[in-house]
Amino acid sequence: xxxxxxxxxxxxxxxxIDGQWRDDAEGWxxxxxxxxxxxxxxxxxxxPAQACAAVDAAQAAFGAWRRVPARQRAAILKRWNDRVxxxxxxxxxLISREQGKPLAEGKGEVxxxxxYIEWFAEQATRMNGEVIxxxxxxxxxxxxxxxxxxxxxxTPWNFPAAMIARKIAPALAAGCTVVCKPAEDTPLTSLAxxxxxxxxxxxPGVLNIVTASRERTPAVVDAWLDxxxxxxxxxxGSTPVGxxxxxxxxxxxxxLSLELGGNAPFIVFEDADLDAAVExxxxxxxxxxxxxxxxxxxVFVHGAVHDAFARKLAARVGALKVGPASxxxxxxxxxxxxxxxxxxxxxxxxxxxxxxxxxxxxxxxxVLGPHxxxxxxxxxxxxxxxxxxxxxxxxxxxxxxxxxxxxxxAAANDTPFGLAAYFYSQDVRRIWRVADALETGIVGxxxxxxxxxxxPFGGVKESGYGREGSVHGLDDYLHIKYVCQGQLD
Numbered sequence: 276x277x278x279x280x281x282x283x284x285x286x287x288x289x290x291x292i293d294g295q296w297r298d299d300a301e302g303w304x305x306x307x308x309x310x311x312x313x314x315x316x317x318x319x320x321x322x323p324a325q326a327c328a329a330v331d332a333a334q335a336a337f338g339a340w341r342r343v344p345a346r347q348r349a350a351i352l353k354r355w356n357d358r359v360x361x362x363x364x365x366x367x368x369l370i371s372r373e374q375g376k377p378l379a380e381g382k383g384e385v386x387x388x389x390x391y392i393e394w395f396a397e398q399a400t401r402m403n404g405e406v407i408x409x410x411x412x413x414x415x416x417x418x419x420x421x422x423x424x425x426x427x428x429x430t431p432w433n434f435p436a437a438m439i440a441r442k443i444a445p446a447l448a449a450g451c452t453v454v455c456k457p458a459e460d461t462p463l464t465s466l467a468x469x470x471x472x473x474x475x476x477x478x479p480g481v482l483n484i485v486t487a488s489r490e491r492t493p494a495v496v497d498a499w500l501d502x503x504x505x506x507x508x509x510x511x512g513s514t515p516v517g518x519x520x521x522x523x524x525x526x527x528x529x530x531l532s533l534e535l536g537g538n539a540p541f542i543v544f545e546d547a548d549l550d551a552a553v554e555x556x557x558x559x560x561x562x563x564x565x566x567x568x569x570x571x572x573x574v575f576v577h578g579a580v581h582d583a584f585a586r587k588l589a590a591r592v593g594a595l596k597v598g599p600a601s602x603x604x605x606x607x608x609x610x611x612x613x614x615x616x617x618x619x620x621x622x623x624x625x626x627x628x629x630x631x632x633x634x635x636x637x638x639x640x641x642v643l644g645p646h647x648x649x650x651x652x653x654x655x656x657x658x659x660x661x662x663x664x665x666x667x668x669x670x671x672x673x674x675x676x677x678x679x680x681x682x683x684x685a686a687a688n689d690t691p692f693g694l695a696a697y698f699y700s701q702d703v704r705r706i707w708r709v710a711d712a713l714e715t716g717i718v719g720x721x722x723x724x725x726x727x728x729x730x731p732f733g734g735v736k737e738s739g740y741g742r743e744g745s746v747h748g749l750d751d752y753l754h755i756k757y758v759c760q761g762q763l764d
Contacts, residue, residue, distance in 0.1 A: 294479025336480030404492030532741030555723030
């Protein structure tokens with residue numbers, strides 16, 4: 276199967292600033308296929324000059340864009356949605372080429388990304404304010420919702436279409452303008468989406484994107500952090516980087532949305548439907564090869580059902596087909612880069628050294644290429660192992676046996692992170708008790724696939740703050756202005 280695009284011009288190799296494709300950066304960043312190591316393209320390796328030019332354009336465009344009626348902004352977003360879905364096959368291939376996920380997942384991500392564009396197109400016309408009852412005659416009091424201004428969006432590599440859509444769509448719907456820096460590993464999908472947005476009628480300067488390598492990204496982002504015209508940062512990525520952004524944003528008191536690291540627990544109680552729990556874990560853990568922030572990272576199974584669950588899970592995991600996206604049968608693709616594979620291997624080796632048993636997998640698949648790791652199930656995992664304390668971000672399931680509800684809840688919450696949690700039980704009293712006790716922003720009850728454009732997505736503790744999607748998704752791109760008019764009597 277070929278991953279060649281039917282519309283070749285979707286592959287853009289320049290920054291997009293003020294409605295123009297520009298390649299005036301000092302250097303170039305190679306984009307490679309993680310399945311083969313082949314160079315796909317090269318994009319600008321931008322620096323502060325390009326970052327500042329993007330803000331100049333966004334600030335200049337903000338005044339006019341915020342005054343565009345909400346219904347017209349919504350119409351532009353709907354045209355963007357239509358163009359994204361019209362190019363679903365090509366965009367899916369592009370995602371698979373630069374990120375490595377199987378083609379079916381790549382196409383599915385495009386539809387997921389488009390769902391956010393469509394959702395926020397509809398939300399644009401619902402930015403209602405309030406009329407406040409006045410405390411005295413002759414006065415009228417109002418609360419108005421207004422766009423915050425220029426938004427800087429910094430997106431990750433694991434969902435290069437969905438993450439940029441989930442940030443840019445609400446910003447544009449609210450009347451904000453945007454500067455964006457996609458991940459260095461996967462810039463092509465983001466650039467293609469910006470092209471389609473421009474074709475849909477997003478005016479020059481309203482949406483700007485600059486690309487940069489891992490080494491030069493700090494200079495780009497710091498230029499935005501230091502610029503008082505940038506009024507909001509929205510970021511998905513690691514907790515250490517999120518903390519840096521929060522600290523640096525304090526000098527100009529920017530608004531922040533941070534969707535950071537996770538260490539999701541997945542709990543299987545003794546009364547769970549084991550077949551359903553296995554399927555739920557497969558959906559939650561192995562999507563994108565385990566490279567998602569809401570992947571179960573610690574799996575707790577009650578002692579009464581542990582061995583039966585482990586056998587069922589190992590059979591399912593061992594049957595997964597690993598290979599490149601060019602093979603239609605592939606269910607697990609390559610990891611994003613060598614660093615990712617090395618971290619996964621380190622976690623497995625550490626677990627085995629501390630007494631864990633490998634039921635299936637457990638090794639690199641160098642015969643396929645340098646970025647492949649076999650889907651793995653471990654038993655005997657403990658809280659002292661690296662795979663319990665760090666986010667593995669790969670296709671590894673460590674199983675930990677438990678015997679008591681209070682014990683497992685304490686273990687599940689024993690982490691600085693609080694993004695997602697999952698559990699399986701058929702006891703309705705336990706369901707509400709456990710859902711209430713879990714310290715996370717997202718809880719899946721007898722369900723492994725949680726994300727939806729209508730649902731609020733975000734975490735607590737060191738997994739960040741702010742919510743993306745849902746009716747709350749515009750809030751972080753708006754501020755409230757209080758207007759009071761007197762002498763009306």
